[in-house]
Each structure stands twice: as C-alpha cells, then as structure tokens.
Amino acid sequence: MEGDLVIGIDVGTTAVKAGLLDSTGVLVDYFSAPYATSRPDSALVEQNPEDWVSLVSASLERFAAKDLPIAAIGLCSQVNTHVFVGADGAPLFPAIVWQDGRAGAEAAELDARVSDKQRIAWWGAPMPIDASNALARMLWMARHRPDVWEKTRYVMLPKDYCIFRLTGELTADPLSNIGLVGQSLDYVPDALELVPGAAERLVPLRDMKSLVGRVRHGSAAGIPVANGTMDAWTGLLGSGGHADRTTVYLSGTSEILGITSRTVKATPGVVVFPEYQNIRLHAGPTQSGGASQLWYCGLQGLQPDEMAALAARSDFDRPAPIFLPHLHGERAPVWNADARALFLGIEERTSGADMARAVYEGVAFSARLLLQSLEASAGIENDAINCGGGGFQTEIWNQIRANVLGRQCRRLAVKDPGVLGAAGLAGWAIEMHPDLSAIFRQITRFDRTYEPDPEMHALYDRLFSIYVDAIAANAELCRAWLNADAGRA
Known part of the structure; x- marks a missing residue:
C-alpha cells in the first residue's frame, strides 16, 4: 500500500x-484540541465522553478534507478512565478519570480479598487493586449510584467508546484492561467474581491489530479502524520499545515508565502485562508528572516556557526544596490514593x-x-532510555531527568x-509492513540525547534518599490531615 497514509489518534x-x-x-x-476536566471534589475527576467523540470526529474531518489516500485509522487512549454506558449506547454518568480516587475504600476492600499467590497467577505480578481499577469503580457505582449501575450495559475505556461511536462496533483489547485480563490475554473469571455483575458489563476482546469496522459518518466514512490499545503500550511502541530489553519513559499528564523483558521477578508496585508479539512489558504510571507542571504554572500565572526560564535561574550549586x-x-x-504533595526544605532564601526547579526535580525523583x-521486576538496567511525550519538550527538565536518573535520555523526534504508535498499529493492521518490529524500525527516530552530569547526579543521589524517606513520613501526616478535613465536613 505504498503511497497510502494512516491516521494515529491519542485520546x-x-x-x-x-x-x-x-x-x-x-x-x-x-x-490537537483540549477538553475540560471537572474536579467537583478533591477525590473526583470527571470528563464528558462526548468531548472525546467530538474532537476525534473533528480530526478526521480535517484530514479527510485533504482528499489524500487514507488507508486506516488507529486509536489509543488514556486508560483506567471508565464510561458507564446504557443499552442505547449513551453515557449514564460522567467518565471517571484515572486520577479519580472516589473508589479508594472499595479498592482497599477488594485488594484485601486477593492473595499475592492469586495476583501472580492472574496477572504475573503482585499488582494491587487501587482506586483506578475498573472493579473498584464498578463496586463504587453499585453501592453509591445503584440507579446508574442497574442501567449500565457496558463499562468502557475511552478508546473503545470512541470506536463504538465511529463504527457502531463493540470492541476492547486485552492489554488496555489492566486488572481484568490475565496472562492468557482473556478476562480472568476469578477476578471478575469479586464484583457481582462485572463480567456481564464487559466488552468483547479482540487483537489490537484487528480491523474492527469502518467509519460510518462524515467525510471519513468508509475508512477502516484498527482496534489499537492503551496509550502506554502504544507510546512504548512509538518510542522504540518493540525491541526486547528496552527502557522507555513517556511524559504526559503522568509519567509512565516501562521495560521490555521476558524475565519476570515478582516486585510490588509494578504492572506486568501479558506477553504479546514476544513483548513482555513491565510498566508503571505515576499520578502527576506533567500535571505538576500545569499545576505550578496555574498557581503562578506562568506558561510552561516561562516556568522553564524561571527554573533556569535557580542556583544549581545548592539543593532546591x-x-x-x-x-x-x-x-x-x-x-496510595491518600498521598498528598509536599515541599520540604523551604527557607527564607528560597526563590x-x-x-x-523543585517541581521538575520532584517529578524526576x-x-x-x-x-x-521496574528494573528489579525486569532484571535489567539500561544505560540509555528512550523518551517521548509532551513533557520532554522542555530542555531544562530533560537535563534534570538525565541527571536524576543517571542515564542517557534519547528524545523521540x-x-x-x-500518535506515532497508533498510526503504526493501523499500518500493521493493513499490512503496510510485514510485522510489528518492521513498522516501528521504519518510523521511530530520535532527535536529541541528554547525557547525565556526574556532579549533579551525585547531588541527586543524596537528595533521592531524603525524597524516599519523605514519602513514608508524609503518609502518616496526610492521613491525619484527611481525617481532620473529613471531621470538619
């Protein structure tokens, strides 16, 4: 299909x-176009699924208007964001975003019912059930909004909801359904039994490279749509992580790191995905990467480039908070859904x-x-890391990351x-290239490398140990603060 074009979409x-x-x-x-996120409470984070659909459709109309040969469309999306959909296909409730912590109590209850032996048998690693897990969200809905739960026909991820609206087809992929799918790439019946009614509300699974339907309406009508998968896995592919024993670092709203390794050493806190196309991904998402930058910019009335220029004026010869x-x-x-942010070490001369600079460093820590x-889980330590995403467009932050990690950081072009990964999967689905590795060897390129500074790395080594201790010390204070706030309410 030489000469044909593909579309990659990231919701x-x-x-x-x-x-x-x-x-x-x-x-x-x-x-690129943004949509609103609602935060009606400190634990609640919601979006309108119609905003996703509207902007996906707008992107397709833009590209179709060029009257060029478009061969296929691939999608990826944020995950652990859930849409509760009725029998008529309409959302019954705002989408509950992955940052949302409302189901923390339900998550703790479910997590206590699962042994480490079961976790390893189901998922290949001792992965916890947290507040963003679909099972915790379902249990929360059944308890707190039984009217919505009774009407819910499907619980869907953003990618799958958008594909449904584009094509009319109900489809999901195994790798996106974290905590529901096991090493066999099928739903885990024993896990689903933790929440009565969960199994009946799930969407059928299909391979990520499957062509699941065609766009039904608009100027893009008739273009085939590939099933695709989650943003982290797609971004891994787009950053060259198709090769075994590769380390990848993606920076967006959160920081997502992954290592491809067929070695698995059970390590708490790590998500180990089922093996697919000889790729075994050990990964984990943090909660507030680029979100920390946006928060600080909003607090100070700055644009990201202004924040970068401000941080560059800090005296790097002494520690920041x-x-x-x-x-x-x-x-x-x-x-820990109850963890809260902290600045440690503010003094009168702190500027x-x-x-x-401290915000950049804290995210890097x-x-x-x-x-x-991840390195403990995968049994691998790489000197070079493939890096990509909007958070890697800030030069000073990229160098701070290299210095904190003590690794060479190679930035994706x-x-x-x-977007690159989703487009690559679409190309693979229509056989533009013979296999998964071939297509990403063809399309993945890097434009800059950041080398760690030995002196700064030594300073960050000392500060990192304090950072780790601060997490433990802050946890107890956060619990007390949250209890005090609950008591006032």
Whole structure:
C-alpha cells in the first residue's frame, strides 16, 4: 500500500491529538484540541465522553478534507478512565478519570480479598487493586449510584467508546484492561467474581491489530479502524520499545515508565502485562508528572516556557526544596490514593526559581523511584532510555531527568509517541509492513540525547534518599490531615 497514509489518534488526559502520517513516519498534518476536566471534589475527576467523540470526529474531518489516500485509522487512549454506558449506547454518568480516587475504600476492600499467590497467577505480578481499577469503580457505582449501575450495559475505556461511536462496533483489547485480563490475554473469571455483575458489563476482546469496522459518518466514512490499545503500550511502541530489553519513559499528564523483558521477578508496585508479539512489558504510571507542571504554572500565572526560564535561574550549586508530586495521590510504585504533595526544605532564601526547579526535580525523583522497581521486576538496567511525550519538550527538565536518573535520555523526534504508535498499529493492521518490529524500525527516530552530569547526579543521589524517606513520613501526616478535613465536613 505504498503511497497510502494512516491516521494515529491519542485520546489523552487533557486533549485529543491526531496525526496524518506516511509509511515512513513523516507527519503530513497534525491536530490537537483540549477538553475540560471537572474536579467537583478533591477525590473526583470527571470528563464528558462526548468531548472525546467530538474532537476525534473533528480530526478526521480535517484530514479527510485533504482528499489524500487514507488507508486506516488507529486509536489509543488514556486508560483506567471508565464510561458507564446504557443499552442505547449513551453515557449514564460522567467518565471517571484515572486520577479519580472516589473508589479508594472499595479498592482497599477488594485488594484485601486477593492473595499475592492469586495476583501472580492472574496477572504475573503482585499488582494491587487501587482506586483506578475498573472493579473498584464498578463496586463504587453499585453501592453509591445503584440507579446508574442497574442501567449500565457496558463499562468502557475511552478508546473503545470512541470506536463504538465511529463504527457502531463493540470492541476492547486485552492489554488496555489492566486488572481484568490475565496472562492468557482473556478476562480472568476469578477476578471478575469479586464484583457481582462485572463480567456481564464487559466488552468483547479482540487483537489490537484487528480491523474492527469502518467509519460510518462524515467525510471519513468508509475508512477502516484498527482496534489499537492503551496509550502506554502504544507510546512504548512509538518510542522504540518493540525491541526486547528496552527502557522507555513517556511524559504526559503522568509519567509512565516501562521495560521490555521476558524475565519476570515478582516486585510490588509494578504492572506486568501479558506477553504479546514476544513483548513482555513491565510498566508503571505515576499520578502527576506533567500535571505538576500545569499545576505550578496555574498557581503562578506562568506558561510552561516561562516556568522553564524561571527554573533556569535557580542556583544549581545548592539543593532546591524537595517536592513530592502527589497532587492527586500516587500510583506506581507507591499506590496510595491518600498521598498528598509536599515541599520540604523551604527557607527564607528560597526563590521562585528554586520552587519551579523543585517541581521538575520532584517529578524526576518519582520516575527514579518507579524505575528502581521496574528494573528489579525486569532484571535489567539500561544505560540509555528512550523518551517521548509532551513533557520532554522542555530542555531544562530533560537535563534534570538525565541527571536524576543517571542515564542517557534519547528524545523521540515526534512529540506524541501515542500518535506515532497508533498510526503504526493501523499500518500493521493493513499490512503496510510485514510485522510489528518492521513498522516501528521504519518510523521511530530520535532527535536529541541528554547525557547525565556526574556532579549533579551525585547531588541527586543524596537528595533521592531524603525524597524516599519523605514519602513514608508524609503518609502518616496526610492521613491525619484527611481525617481532620473529613471531621470538619
């Protein structure tokens, strides 16, 4: 299909991003538009699923208007974001975003009912059930909104809901359904039995490269749509992680790190995906990566480039305050929905530049903590890390990451690895290339490498141990603070 183009779409946490690419990975056209996120309470984070559909459709109309040969469409999306859909296909409730912690009590209850032996048998690793798990969300809905739960026909991820609206087809993929699917790439019946009614509300699974239908309406009508998979896995592919024993670091609203390794050493806090196409991914998402930058910018009335310029004025010869970036709790490897952010070490001479730098460093420390767990799980330590995503467009932050991690960071040439990965999967689905590795060898390129500075790495080594101790010390204080706030309410 030489000469044909493919579309990659990423339904992210803050925006729909889409690219029209040729078979070599060259970006012909690009679309990006944000949507609103509602935070009615400190634990609640919601979106309107219609916003996703509207912007996905807008991207397709833009590309179709070019009157170029478009061969296929691939999608990926944020996961652990859930839409409760009625029998008529309409959402019954706002989409519950992955950052949402309302199901924390239900998660703890379910998690206590599962042994480590069961976790390893089901998922291949001692993965916890946290507040973002679909089972915890289902149990919360059944208890707190039984009217919605009784009407719910399907619980869907954003990608699957958008595909349903585009094509009319109900489909999901195994790798996106974290905590529901086991090592055999099928739903785990014993896990689903934890929540009565869960199994009956799930969407059929199909391979990520399957062509599941065609666009039914608009200028893009008739174009085939590939099933695709979650943003982390798609971004892994787009960043060169198709090769075994590769480390990948994706930075968006959260930081997602992964290592491909067929070795599995049971390690708490890590998600180990089922093996697919000889790829065994050990991964973990933090909670507030780019979200920390956006929070600080909003607090100070800055644009991201202004924050970067401010941080560059900090005196790097002395430590900045230590920042715990737990604005909405923390996921991997801590998995504590009640964790809260902290600045440690503020003094009279601390400047705004120091605080901006501290935010960058705190996010990098969270990535280092996760990387340690992933390396233990995968049995691999790589000197070079493939990096991509919007969070890697800030030069000073990229160098801080290299210094904190003590690793060479290679930046992906295309800003959005999810878009590149989704487009690659679409190309694979229509056999533009003979296999998965071939297509990503063809389209994945890097534009810059950041080398760690030995002196700064030594400083960050000392600060990192304090960062780790601060997480444990802060946890007890956060519980007391949350209890005090609940008592007032």
